[in-house]
Amino acid sequence: MTFAIASAIAILEEDIRRRKPPVADLMAIQGSDPYRILVATILSARTRDEATTRAARKLFQKAPDLDRLARLSREEITKLISQVGFHNSKAGYLHQLPGVIAEQFGGRIPDDLEALLRLPGVGRKTANLVRGIAFKQPAICVDTHVHRIMNIWGFVATQTPLATEMALRNKLPEEYWIKINALLVAFGQTICTPVRPHCDVCPIVNICPKIGVIPRQMPGPRPSPTPHETTNAAPSCLPDPSACVTIRPT
């Protein structure tokens, strides 16, 4: 059965408005400024959004644009972004960024995917996010949440984020390309979490096929001990009633 993607997106847009996912603060700091989106997305790799937001806020106070970033030493950048993972490497990328953009792109952040991919520290996720959010170009940013949830829905059946991006380019109506990342990141941070997804309160539980998901076991009365258990002193080994996992690898 085909997954009702339009219905799911409409329901989630309405639902997410009521929640406060960590990604919302990060998006507010970035706005639609290409520089801020580029820098914040480089910072966000393998880092929780809360830490990325704190580091981005500190960095943007000192370096609100490319010119000001160019005046910071690598050591100063490292200090400002020390809360994010791999901050030494990321400081190196950010230190190189103004020079590369000046030399290769006349000081303007490019809007072309191939050009963006030539910038230090920029992968497909960052390039697509800059293209879509900052330049309003058709682009699908596939991160771990988009890849995972699209497979749970059975909308795609893919093994890697790149394969998911290619499948979505063929299948997902273009009107959803730019918005799908923010929506599914927020949804993945609050309801359809990587471990123990909250299917019990999910607004699309009735249309989700839950591929690869073991439903959360709700707490209930413990079963009566069997005669065997009553006569043996060994502790019972009941599973944690709240245990629930997503078993599909991402």
Ligand code: SF4
């Ligand atoms: S029903 Fe469960 S698996 Fe499906 S989208 Fe909702 S939280 Fe995720």
